[in-house]
Amino acid sequence: MRGLISDTLESGGVDVVGEAEDGEEAVAVVKELRPDVVTMDVNMPNVDGIEATRRIMREVPTPILMLSAYTEDGADETFAALDAGAVDFIAKPGGEVSAGVTGLEDQLVELVDSVADADVSDRGPAADESEEADAEPEPTTHDEVTVEPNTTVLIGSSTGGPDAVERVVGSLPADADIRVVVVQHMPAAFTGRFADRLDQGTELDVREASDGDRIGRGEVLVAAGGEHLEVSSYRRGRLRVKTVDEDRGQGVQPSVNVTFESAAEVIDDPIVGVVLTGMGDDGAEGVKALKRAGARVIAQDEDTSVVYGMPKRAAATGCVDEILPLDDVAAGVVGGLADV
CATH class of the missing domain: 3.40.50.180 (Methylesterase CheB, C-terminal domain)
Incomplete structure (x- = not known):
């Protein structure tokens, strides 16, 4: 999959400067190479994509595009990655992987180009993040409001x-x-x-x-x-x-x-x-x-x-x-x- 993604991006004019086998290596590679954008899988050995995203956004904020499984479970993981600071996501292809990736070439290249320009200065966990950072947001309360009806x-x-x-x-x-x-x-x-x-x-x-x-x-x-x-x-x-x-x-x-x-x-x-x-x-x-x-x-x-x-x-x-x-x-x- 890494090879296919790299080939697809390169053929679309994107310079791929590095690869990583898992989340732990991803953090180290991003800190060393300082890329403009990262494509990140969610499910990886050792350190998963959610934790890797959290660490990258805390240590060296970089626009991250998640590669997500096209399932409801994949949706939950993807939203967790967005909460951790990822900018956007693209659903990974099912079935024949090589054909699926090739079919996504235009969308993938366009998203990578777009995400690379994102301002991520205020995304992801703060340096002094606490356990509350992962809590569900509380509904906002309001004083009584009178507005135009309907x-x-x-x-x-x-x-x-x-x-x-x-x-x-x-x-x-x-x-x-x-x-x-x-x-x-x-x-x-x-x-x-x-x-x-x-x-x-x-x-x-x-x-x-x-x-x-x-x-x-x-x-x-x-x-x-x-x-x-x-x-x-x-x-x-x-x-x-x-x-x-x-x-x-x-x-x-x-x-x-x-x-x-x-x-x-x-x-x-x-x-x-x-x-x-x-x-x-x-x-x-x-x-x-x-x-x-x-x-x-x-x-x-x-x-x-x-x-x-x-x-x-x-x-x-x-x-x-x-x-x-x-x-x-x-x-x-x-x-x-x-x-x-």
Whole structure:
């Protein structure tokens, strides 16, 4: 697998400067060679990828891309690696390994190039980390908030998005009259676990979306991986969604554009669109549709984005009302609702 990954990256123009057989060696190699980016497996002998990531981020912070098993167990391990400081992940191929890796060449090279530019200065465990660092996040509590009724919040993200979405959704007040739809670029085996994590860190009720689901006040739907999520109808503060298993020419499934554009067509109450960190331009067309529908749009700023791709492309449309640091996004959503 190491040889195949190295060959794939080299053929894509990436200079592979070293390899390691296990996590212990990985830490030593990274400290010696100081690469721009590391690809890291989770399951390795002696020291696994999660612990190796934790040590690297503590001792010599370096952008890390995890290679994850495309399973629910792999999802749990991957989220643990992201908690330890990894920037993003790519699912390892099943079946014939050589054919699978070759098929992933473009995506792998693009992710490595993108992750290499990530700012990891504030990721991973602190030098004086304590046992609390691995504890589940506590839901944020809020004073009573009065906002515009029947507001739908739409959030789109990609690379670096899981942590960003958790921080935004975890800071949204449950006593506001909002419903939230999250589109995070993520494989199908991972989005259910992601929804569970969000649910543990917020006062809102979070679940993975299924075809025909309805949500109302205080509820959050996370688009399932491998399918687009459309808002199919909206009435009296409750919206219904449908899942679409077709390409739609977006290059990713689920696509932020598909969800944003469908919401703009059917929702006649206030909408707030949010574009967070991510690679590529998904969401740019979507924010245009939202703006035409009278929505308010927020994008994450460059300094706090792991990858300033999607927010930058959204801002370039001229349809973004505010560009905010990550920790100000939730307040921007709530504080601006009365003006929508």
